Amino acid sequence: MKSYYVRLVRAARWRLPPQEAAEVLEDYRDILSAVPRSEEELLRDFGSPAEAVRPLCAPKAYRLWLAVFALLAACLLFPLFYMAFPYARVPLSWFTAFHWPAVLLSGLILALVWFRRTPASPVKGLPAAMCLLLAACVGEALLFVWFSSFLDAPQAPHLVGRTALWSLLALALLAALSGLRGLVNARLQNRRWLGLYTLSLTAACLALHFYLILTCMSVDPAYHGNPLLYHWPAQLALPSLLGLAGTVLALC
Numbered sequence: 001m002k003s004y005y006v007r008l009v010r011a012a013r014w015r016l017p018p019q020e021a022a023e024v025l026e027d028y029r030d031i032l033s034a035v036p037r038s039e040e041e042l043l044r045d046f047g048s049p050a051e052a053v054r055p056l057c058a059p060k061a062y063r064l065w066l067a068v069f070a071l072l073a074a075c076l077l078f079p080l081f082y083m084a085f086p087y088a089r090v091p092l093s094w095f096t097a098f099h100w101p102a103v104l105l106s107g108l109i110l111a112l113v114w115f116r117r118t119p120a121s122p123v124k125g126l127p128a129a130m131c132l133l134l135a136a137c138v139g140e141a142l143l144f145v146w147f148s149s150f151l152d153a154p155q156a157p158h159l160v161g162r163t164a165l166w167s168l169l170a171l172a173l174l175a176a177l178s179g180l181r182g183l184v185n186a187r188l189q190n191r192r193w194l195g196l197y198t199l200s201l202t203a204a205c206l207a208l209h210f211y212l213i214l215t216c217m218s219v220d221p222a223y224h225g226n227p228l229l230y231h232w233p234a235q236l237a238l239p240s241l242l243g244l245a246g247t248v249l250a251l252c
Contacts, residue, residue, distance in 0.1 A: 008049040015057040075107030076179040079208035080172040101239040104205040108246040118191035175204035194250040202243025
């Protein structure tokens with residue numbers, strides 16, 4: 001019965017709003033504890049956990065949640081998609097280094113608004129996941145500073161540029177996987193997992209920003225000095241602070 005109830009908890013929390021899910025699970029807990037049943041008997045009497053919860057789910061509310069989840073996931077995966085599939089960028093030719101903060105802000109605002117009423121409590125595993133992502137971001141920043149030191153050389157080693165690009169892809173992939181984990185756990189377990197999503201979204205968008213710097217074809221002479229200094233004030237500092245602020249709000 002324990003295995004069945006664990007799957008029932010996940011199904012209820014995924015399909016129902018937090019308050020309704022808690023009420024449904026309390027009712028099922030009373031029913032299942034009143035008459036002990038085997039796994040086979042539970043499947044025969046109630047069906048699978050998803051089937052047991054489905055009649056209690058409001059279709060419009062569930063479709064709205066799926067739409068919100070899809071939008072949040074799209075914001076998170078967009079940087080990785082943009083970097084990993086260069087030939088798919090033709091419909092996104094309008095996207096430049098000045099537009100990527102819109103993806104970050106859209107994901108942050110939607111996530112914080114949607115989960116604002118979800119209860120929060122201490123959660124295990126979250127600090128370690130966030131520290132791992134932060135360490136990857138710091139390592140990427142140091143690597144990018146190292147790469148910038150080669151820009152004044154007559155011919156920067158080809159391997160340096162390739163290493164920088166692949167490291168940005170790796171960071172975007174790590175951020176995507178971490179963010180999806182945080183988003184799903186924020187729905188199934190605890191709202192504070194949303195902090196991992198907001199931090200991952202920030203890391204993914206910053207990786208995209210650095211990627212746009214490396215692949216920029218601008219003929220502006222100012223750009224060909226040090227791109228870190230050229231892009232830092234308006235395009236990097238404010239969005240980074242907003243992402244960190246959103247992460248703090250998600251953890252509160």
